[in-house]
Amino acid sequence: MASSSSSENQPKAVKSSSSTYTVLTRSKSKNLSVCRSADSWWDKLPDEALILVYGYLEDHDRASMSSVCKHWNSIFKTPTLWRERHFIFVGMRALDHTKKACEFITNVGPHLRRLVLECGHPVLHTARPIAEAVSTFLGHTIKIPQMRISHFKVVYLDCYHSWRFFDLSRGKLIDALSKFIRKQRTLRKLDLSGAHLTSAEGMRCLSSAAQSPARKTIHYLHIKDLFELRYPAFQDNRFRDNLARFTSLRQLYLNYLYVDELVLQVLRTNSRTSLQYFRIVVDSCEPCNHSISAYAWRDFCDGCPYAKVVFHFLGKLSTEDYRRVFARCVPIYEIDILSWDRYPSDRDPNSEDMSAVLAHIISTYSAQLVNFRLAFDHLSNEPIDSALVMLLDRCTKLKDVCINTAIRIDTVEKICATLKKKRPRVLEHLELKVRDLTPEEVARLRGIAVLSSEELGLRSVEVQPDD
Incomplete structure (x- = not known):
């Protein structure tokens, strides 16, 4: 963050690379004068x-505009x-x-x-100042009377990489963050995704949040990648106990590695009528x-009758991984597959047969699937052309389809x-982005x-080459 000098008639400000924070104190100097006619349209x-x-x-522009007149x-x-x-x-x-x-x-x-x-990526000389700055700011914030924060999000924390070697500063940061969350009373949305905390830090x-007054008001809980990579949170009793304290969840966003049958039981017991969207990320790195x-x-469907499950697949997974996740009786609503060759994966690159995966989706969810997205940039063991045609033909409730392959x-x-x-009459949006085309094929497309x-008579149709 870099500070800007304040002029005689302009409030003090603090600038960052993306926004400006202006202290709402007006200058004692005379207001800016403007020449306005009696019938100026600004008056009206x-x-x-x-x-x-x-x-x-x-x-800073708002502050300048406010100095024009009392009304402004x-x-x-x-x-x-x-x-x-x-x-x-x-x-x-x-x-500073x-x-x-x-x-x-x-x-x-x-x-x-x-x-x-947002905490900038620390280095040896900046970890301590950043941690102290965040700690001071959050400590001050919880002392402000009548604070009614409804949405709180921490971005780019990534403790596993950014704060990996700064234990003392990292501890100070997590301590301040935990105290701030515990004091909240009106939170409706809590987003701690991408924090990559240790099990102890993440549970803290x-x-x-689970012990704060906001446990009854939080509707949206985003904890994808809350823990460091490969941590099986579903095996930790503390995770289930904390999750059980949230009684008003409408949307829950987490990793597949955090979910098992006991977690589903917790949700159907404590979020029976509230849970609407259950988003699960299956990552090829885990x-x-x-x-x-x-x-x-x-049993989950019976306990949470309004819940819709959304699966997000990241990276190249094996066909068996897909089949293991795609169990019957899942109240599926959306499937989002990003099988991108550049995404890190510890799977055998030849273990994914997308044609077989699509066939399994058709046989399991043809009467349920509403939204389907597929981004696929490598060769499958079998061409997926016929499977895509069949998916659009057999899945009768599809509303939104996006395909990039x-x-x-x-x-x-x-x-x-x-x-x-x-x-x-059901399908509303179709997006087809076709890859690896010759100039002649682009013209034909x-x-x-x-x-x-x-x-086609759809609300929105996009058919184009993927440039």
């Missing part, structure tokens, strides 16, 4: 329009303009600018609802050797012909795109 501008204008401005200054203090803030702590001078951030919180803290906290942060039986999923132009025509023949947009 409604307050709603002025608020909209303020919303597009950086803080009153609009400047509108609470809705100060609902969200993204604070960044980075570099040797992180501590914490004072400005604390002053900002002191002035507009009661208006703040969404708080995003999760326990802070083992997924455990299975969840169809009976456990059936190398398929033949003839296959694109078959897909469009199949959809045209069915005249789907563009012609298909024009016809499909006119003939």
Whole structure:
């Protein structure tokens, strides 16, 4: 963060690479003068329009605009303009600018609802200042009366890589974060994804949320990659005990390595009528050797009748991995597969047969699947063209389909012909990005795109080469 010098008529400010934090203190000097005629259209501008204008401005520009007149200054203090803030702590001078951030919180803290906290990647000389800056800021924040934070997110923490060799500073950071979470009363969304904490640190942060007054108000809990890589959280009783304390979860986002039959039992007991979306990430960097039986999923469906399961697959996995995860009785809603060759994987590169995977999806979820996304940039043991056509033909509840892979132009025509023949009333969006095309095939594909947009009758159709 780098500070900006304040002019005689401009409030003090603290700038980061992405935003500006302005302390809401007005200069004692004379207000800026403007020449306005009696019938100036600015006088007739409604307050709603002025608020909209303020919303597009950086803080220092808002402050300048507020100095024009008393009315504009009153609009400047509108609470809705100060609902969200993204604070960044980075570099040797992180501590110097914490004072400005604390002053900002002191002035507009009661208006703040969404708080995003970002810690810059530390090095030997910056780990301690960053940790102390975050600790000071969070310690000050919890002392502000009438603070009603509803959304809290920590981004780019990545303790496994960024803070791996700074144990003392890292401990101070986790301590401050845990204390802040424990004091929250009105949180509705808590996002600690990508933290990569040790089991002890992760459990401490999760326990802070589970023991806070917000355990009854948190609707959205995002803990994907909360723990360091390959940690089987489902085997830890502390994880299940903490998860059981959340009684109002609507969306839960975590790794497959955190889920087993006992975790499903916890959810169906404590989030029976509230849980709506259960997002599970299956990562090729992590083992997924455990299975969840169809009976456990059936009991989960009975206990959480409104829950929709979304699977996200990252990297190249084996066909057996997919079959192990795709158990029957899963209340599936969406499948998102990113089988990207560049994504790290510890699987045998020849163990994935995407054609067989698609066939398994069709046979298991053809009457349930609503959204399907596939990004596939390498060769399968068997061509997936026919399997894709069959998927669009057999899965009768599909609403949104996005496919990015190398398929033949003839296959694109078959897909469009199949959809045209069915005249789907359910499917709303189709996106086909075709890879590895010759210039002649690109021209042919563009012609298909024009016809499909006119003939398929969908809300949105995108057929194009993947450039």
